[in-house]
Amino acid sequence: METLIDNAPAMAQPVGTQSEIAQYLRAQQSKSLLRFITCGSVDDGKSTLIGRLLYESKMLFEDQLAQLEADSKKMGTQGENLDFALLVDGLAAEREQGITIDVAYRFFATDKRKFIVADTPGHEQYTRNMVTGASTADLAILLVDARRGVQTQTRRHSYLVATLGIRRVVLAVNKLDMVDYSREVHTRIEKEYREFARQIGLTDIVCIPMSALRGDNITEASANTPWYQGPTLMDHLESVPIDQAPAQDESFRLPVQWVNRPNLDFRGFAGTVSAGVIRRGDRVRALPSGRESRVTGIVGAGAECEQAMRGQAVTLTLADEIDVSRGDVLACAEDPPAVADQFEATLVWMNEDAMLPGRPYLLKLGTRTVGVTVAQPKYKVNVNTLEHLAARTLELNEIGVCNLHLDQPVAFDPYTRNRELGGFILIDRLTNNTVGAGMLHFALRRAQNVHWQAIDVDRRAHAALKHQSPRIVWFTGLSGAGKSTIANLVEKRLHALGHHTYLLDGDNVRHGLNKDLGFSEADRIENIRRVAEVARLMLDAGLIVLVSFISPFRSEREMARALAGDGEFIEVFIDTPLAVAEQRDPKGLYRKARRGELKNFTGIDSPYEPPEHPEIRIDTTGDSAEQAAERIVAWLRDRP
Template sequence: MATSLTPVLHLVTCGSVDDGKSTLIGRLLAETGSVPGDQLEYARQTRRGGSTIPVGGIDFSLLTDGLEAEREQGITIDVAYRHMNLPNGRRVLIADAPGHEQYTRNMAVAASNGDVAVLLVDAARGVRKQTHRHLTVCALMGVKTVVIAVNKMDLIDYDRGTFEQLVEEIKATASRLGVPQVVAIPLSAFAGENVTAASTTMPWYDGPHLLEFLSAWVPLADTTSSTFRFPVQFVVRAEGNFRGYAGTVVAGEISPGDEITVADSGRTAIIDRIVTYEKDLAKAVAGQAVTLTLDHEVDVTRGDLLAASGPDLVQPADRFGADLVWLGEEPLAHGRSYLLVSGSRSVPATVTSVRFQLDVESGFEHAARLLNMNDVGRVEIATDKPIPMDPYALCRDTGGFLLVDRVTADTVAAGLVRHVMRRAFNVVPHTYDVDREARVRLMGHGGKVAWLTGLPGSGKSTIADATVARLHAMGVHTYVLDGDNVRTGLNKDLGFTPEDRAENVRRVAEVGKLMSDAGLVVLVALVSPYRGDRAAARELFSEGEFLEVYVDTPVEVCAERDPKGLYAKAAAGNLPNMTGRGQVYEVPEHPDLILHGTGDLDATVEQLAKAILGE
C-alpha cells in the first residue's frame, strides 16, 4: 500500500533533565500508549524526594530514567533508544541524548540518524550555551528539521513576548548553521500543554502541538541525493550459478534494465533482477534491503558501491576534506594510520592535517593541531586506496564514515565528508618497464626492509651498523635509515609528540619502500614506539618484504648505556617526551624476530642477517 508518510520517524531529543526532558518524553510515551501499564502504575505510585506531583498523578520522568546500577556503571551518559506509536500508525524511534555539557559525542550519535530534532529550552532560564551546542551538532550531523520546544511556559505565565524573543535568538543561530526547517512550540511538559493536546492557556499560539507536528511531519522537498546508491554488503552465491549482490538501497531507486556503474572500478552493467525471498521486484527504493543481479559478469566485491551511471557519477578519490567528531580517549594523531569504515567498506586512512577546530558553542573556528575527545574539527584525510564517497550533505550513508583504531579496534571518530579533494583518476601511477623483477635480476637479490624497533639505547643502531657491514661484505646492496640521522634532514620539521612520531614513521616507511623497490636491503633503526604506526608501515610492503625486529633490552640497561645522554636528561626532567620515561613504548605483539640487545653482538648480527637473507 502506498503511503506518503514516512512510516518510521527518527527523532533525536536534546536537552538536559533540568529542562524537563524526561518529563516531556515520559508524557509523550504515556499519552500515546507506548509504555506498558505496569510501568505506568509504577510511575503513578512512586515519588522522588521533593516531588510536587499530587497523589494519583504520574511522575512522567520516572518512565525514562535508567536503573540505579546503570548510573553506577556510568552509562546514564549514553544514548537511550525508545519507541513511540503515534495515533496515525507512524512509529517514532527516539534517540535520547544526554544533556550534560561535555557529551558532544553522544549528541552526535543520536543526531546521526535523526530526521527531526526536538531541542528543549527552559523558558524560565532562556537560551543557554548548550542550546547552541545542540543546534550546532544537529546541523553538523544533517538533521533537517529542528523543533524548538520551549518548555516550562507555565513558569513564565505563558508569556508570548518571552517566547518570541527566545525563539528569535535561536532561529538566528539555526539560520547561520543552515538548518533548513525550524519550528517553535511553546509548551509545558509538566502541565501537559501543547504536548499531545492543544493548549487552552496560550490562545496566541495557533501552530500545531508537538504530537500533531510529529504525526504530520514530511521530509522537506529533497535536498539529499536521489541518485541511486547501493553499497554491496554481501555476495550471494547459490545453486544454478546464481550470483547476486546483497545490500540496502541508501539513496534513489533502481529497476531491472537500469544501467549502473561499479563506482570503484568504473565498470558498467545492466540490472537484470531485483531478488527478494518472496519474489522479484519491479523496483527497489531507498531503505529496501534487496539482492541485485547483473546482466553480465563484472568484478564486484563487498564494499564496492553500485551507483547510477551518468554525468554525476561518484568517482573514487583518495583525499577528502572532512569534519570529525572525535570520540576516542586518546587524541587524534596526524600521520597515524586508522581504519576508515564507511558502510561495508573499510580502508586504511591517515589524517594529514587539522585545518581548524570548531567551537560548538560560539561557532568560531580555532586553529588547532590536535582533536581531543568531544572536539569537532575540519581535517584532511588521505586513504590508502581511492574510494568513491559522496559529500555528507548529499547522502549520510555514503558520505559518513568511522575512524577505527587499528590496535584497540575502538571507534575513535565519526567523519563527515565535506569535499572530495583529489579525484584519483587525475593521478594514474605510471607503470615502468624496468620493474622490481628486472632489478632483482641485475642486482642478484631483491629489496627488503628490516625494521628495528626498541627503546632508546637498546642497541638498534649498533646492531644495524654491524649487520650492514656483514651483508655488504657478502655483496648485498644495503642502506641504513637511522632515526636520528633522518631527523637532521627529511624529518627535521618533526618533533616528538605522538602525532609527529607517527608522521616520522610514515615518512621513513615510505622512503624504505622506495629503496626496497630499487632493490636495496634497508635496515631501519627507529624507536617507533606505537604499534599502530608500525602496523601502518608494514602495510606498505608485500608479504615477506618487511621484517619487524624487536630489539629487546631491559630499560635499566638502556639507561645505564645512555649513549646520547637522553636518560640523564629525562631524569633531570628536561625531556618530557622520552620513550620509556614520559611516553610509553608499546612492545610488539608478534614481531618477526626478537633480538636481545644484551647478547653477544656477533651472534645477534648472525641471527638478523640470516633472517634478512631468508635462511
C-alpha cells in the first residue's frame, strides 16, 4: 500500500519554564501511538465520534471551538449538542451533503497515549478511500446506527478490515439515544455482527453502546446504560495493546527508497525498515539479485547508531560494492523474502472503469514499480453472504481473487506477514491513476518452475540468414479504414523485394487462435494480447510481421510495442473518419451495429483511441491504397 502521511494539526505550545517544556516534550515522545480508523455505513456518526474525541481530549484551540459553536448554530444545533462532525468534515461538499467523501486524518492525545485517527467514507462509492485509511491502522472502530443495524456497507468494511490485516475491532453501536438506550437492540446487533465477524476471522471484538452526539460511554460511563459494564471507548483505546516492537522471530526487511551518494567516498542505501531489526555487522542479502554483504554503518536522524528497527528511516552502508537500486530490498541473509513474478492475490477494484483481464497496468510494491497484467478473476466475493461468485472482471468496489503476472521478478512477503512487501496498488499506465489495491497471498508454483531457455540461434541469427531487419508493422484503424487492403499490398511488395514476411489479419486469426473470443472489451484486450505474443515469436524468427487489427485501445498497442526491441515496432495509423468508414462498410457491420444487432462495435458503442505518436499516418481520404503501401515500403527501406 502507499505510505500514508500523518496529517496532524499542530498542538498548542505548553506554557512554563524551559525545563518544564522539555519535560513535557519528553513525556509526549515516550507515549505510544495508536493508529485507528472509523468506518461503517453512511451517516452512522463517524465524523461526530471523532469530533467528540477531539473535544473531550481538549485538543481544540479557542478559535476552533468558537468556530464550531458558530457552525453548529448555522446548522441548527447549539447549546450542549454541538455538531462535532463539522470539526472533521472539512470539504464543502461534505458539509452540504452531510457525508464524508475523503479520508480525514486527525491527531489527538491523552495523558496515556497519542492517537492518529482516519475518518473514512461510509458511502459505497468511496470504499476505495476506506482502503487507503485502513492500510496502516492498528484498530478499527466500526460504527452501526442502532436504528438500522448491520448494513451491507458494514459487512463490506468488515471484510476489508479483515483482509487488510486489522485484527482488533470496536463495534460501536451508535445513536443508542434514538432507541431509548435499548439493551435488546444493542444485544441483537452485537449477536448478528459477531456471527458475521466469526466467518471472516475477526475475533478480537469489543462491543460498546454509545451516543457520539451526547457523549454516552465515550470518555465516561453513561448512566443511561446501567446494564453495560464494559470499558468506555477512551478507556479501551488507551489500554489496547499495540504491536510496535518487532517480534523475536521477525526478519529484517528494508525496501530501498534512495541510493544516497553525496560524494565519491560515501554510498548508502536509504529507506524505512518495514520489519525486524538490523545491527552493525549483520549480513544482508539484496533482492532480487541475491548478492550478499555486511552492514558497516547505520545512519538515522543525522547520527550513527548501532541498530535500527521497524518504522525507523535509516541509511545503511555495506562492506561490498554490490549493485543495489531503488526498489530493491535489503533483507536478513539467513531468512530473505521470496522472489517471484507470478502471484495469487486479493484485489479491491477502486476505479469506475472495470478491471480488464490482460490489460497492462503498473504495480507498485514497496518502493518498486513494475508492469503487470491481471488474469480473469478466480472469483469475486459477495460481502453479504461471503459467497464466491464467478466473474470475468471486477467493477468499482468489488473484491476478488486473481492471478497477477509481472514483467520482472520482485521480492515479496505474504501480506499476512509484512504489509509493506505484501500490499500493492495498481496504476493505470496512461492516466497514472490508482485503480486497485491488493494483498499478495503466495507465488504461483509455475513462477519457480518456468524459466527462459537459453538458445543459440537467436533473433539476430535468424535475421542474418534472411538478410533483413525483423519488424512488427502494426496497422490500426476503424473497421473499413482499409487496414487489410493496405497491409496485403505492403506484403506483396516486400515479398517481391525478397523479404520474408507474414501477415496476421484480425478476421483470419479469429478463425483459429482466437475463435473462443467475443467482442467485449475484455475479449478485445485478450485478442490483442495473444496476437502481440505471436508477433513477438515471429519477430524472434527474423520475420517482418504485418499485423492488421482494429486494436482500439492505446494501452494494448503500447503493450505490444513493449514486447519488441527499440525500433522494431512500427505503428501505422490508417486514419479514416468514421463517416467515411461507415460509408464504405464493405462487410455491412456498421449497418448491423446501427440497428443494435452488433454490440460493442468500435466507433458506434465501443470507443476507438487513435494513436498519439504513430510512426506512420496514412490519410485514406487523400492517398489511395497503392500510394499508402508505397509510402510504408519506402519508410521501411529507408530504415534498414
